[in-house]
Amino acid sequence: MFGFVNANPKSLSEEEKAIYQAFYCGLCRELKKRGGQKCEILLNYDSVFLALLLSGLYEPPENSFSFKCAVHPLKNREAYENEFISYAADIDIILSYESLKDRVHDGGALAYKKLLSSLEEIYRSSAGKYEDKAKAAALCVKKTTEAEEEKVSDIDILSSFTGEMLSECFVRKKDEFSEKLFSCGFYLGKYIYLLDAYYDYLSDRKKHRFNPLHLMGFSNMSDMTDFTEPLLTAYISECVNAFEMLPVLTYSGIIRNILYSGVWSRFNIAKKRYLSKEQKK
Amino acid sequence: MDPYKVLGVSRSDSDDDIKRAYRNLSRRYHPDANLNNPNKDAIEEKFKQINIAYDQIMNERKGGAGQSAGRGPGSSYGYRQAGFSDDSAFGGFSDAFRRNNERQQQSDGISPEMQAAVNYIRNGRSSEAMHALLEVPEYERNGTWFYLASVASQGMGNMANAQNFISRAIQLEPNNPTFREFSERLNNIGAGGWYETGRAAYGNPYGNNSSSSWCADLICMNLMCFCCRC
Structure with missing residues (x-):
């Protein structure tokens, strides 16, 4: 995953910030349980979001405990523990492994290769627990790679592969919420794919990597932004639509903060960079 | 059947009230919670009605707000959500x-x-x-x-x-x-x-402070460890 789905702390209350932090630390500890320090590096905001959403929906029994974090040895930290945080950790490992494998395949640095082989065993254990999710993740990478090799420029099609992967991961079990979670994950995945393309627009060009936005022949960055922003809005608002159909009451403030505001933070950084560069010209 | 009556709520109740009422009822009538109940079938029927009523109300309210109801493509999960047919x-x-x-x-x-x-x-x-x-x-x-x-x-x-x-x-x-x-x-x-209205209400973040505040130290430290190790 990409870590695009973060919160905007400015519009979170103090209490909400503490909850977000406790989910973050809880997920970090789950990752550490699975593979020690090298797993912590996989921790990302997208998985924190998944844990929050599923915990808010199912309201599972939750353990809260304080611990001493090696990174912040002076103060006690608060962390949560529940079955969905644990689930999100396994999903995090599965998706990170696939994206790392993809990067190595694309001729990534030796460091990636080493990390990948050190994750092999941990990946197998998580993938063994959730075979369907692991299959969906592998299929997404395969379909995306094939489409990119064929120079497919249809963003709706390209983004749907990430959408399908995430929708599978959002559905932990088949029940009355499945379809809505599916839809929520699908559109969030599409959003993430397009945002990734936007964010990497310049660096992909430099490194001669495939980027669907390159194929559309924009004459400048503001045209490119004018195309991307409404489409991102269309995808994420469908995701919010599906979320609002779910009877989520717990953590709903934090989840809305992420879906309405946090998801735009990386977009805003890139937009600012692109447009100010253009003005200088 | 009036979906509001099924959930025991009124038209003036907020979305959160509807969600709360739905949660309470669905918990009580969930088939998993009534495995040994002699009236199992009746309870399952009631559970179905509660879900249909909830979807109906939420879809109605979405329609009012001018939102669409995209069905979510290729979904293999049987649960029917309102789409264009509705x-x-x-x-x-x-x-x-x-x-x-x-x-x-x-x-x-x-x-x-x-x-x-x-x-x-x-x-x-x-x-x-x-x-x-x-x-x-x-x-x-x-x-x-x-x-x-x-x-x-x-x-x-x-x-x-x-x-x-x-x-x-x-x-x-x-x-x-x-x-x-x-x-x-x-x-x-x-x-x-x-959506734009909501986006404006929650503020438009510039990630510099938001993306690093939760545990920047951890990420830096890990990167260092990671680099040294390799």
């Missing part, structure tokens, strides 16, 4: 189409493939609708064709294509109110609609 959820697709259809019949009629597409769309089967539409040879593709292709694309979550198709439909028939209505609805989902 007039209240989609703000009257069938109605809009009928008006359009009447006009069409006066001029050049409607091909069987397009009629099939309409039926698929009504049943929330957008990708089948698209398949049917693609059977129409290119020289026969008129405004209505592009309009239907736009509706089907939106249903599949293909927002960029939906936008292209509806623009083309409007180009071909600039005065068609159905096409304009749909285009406005598409754009309402996107820029300028309810």
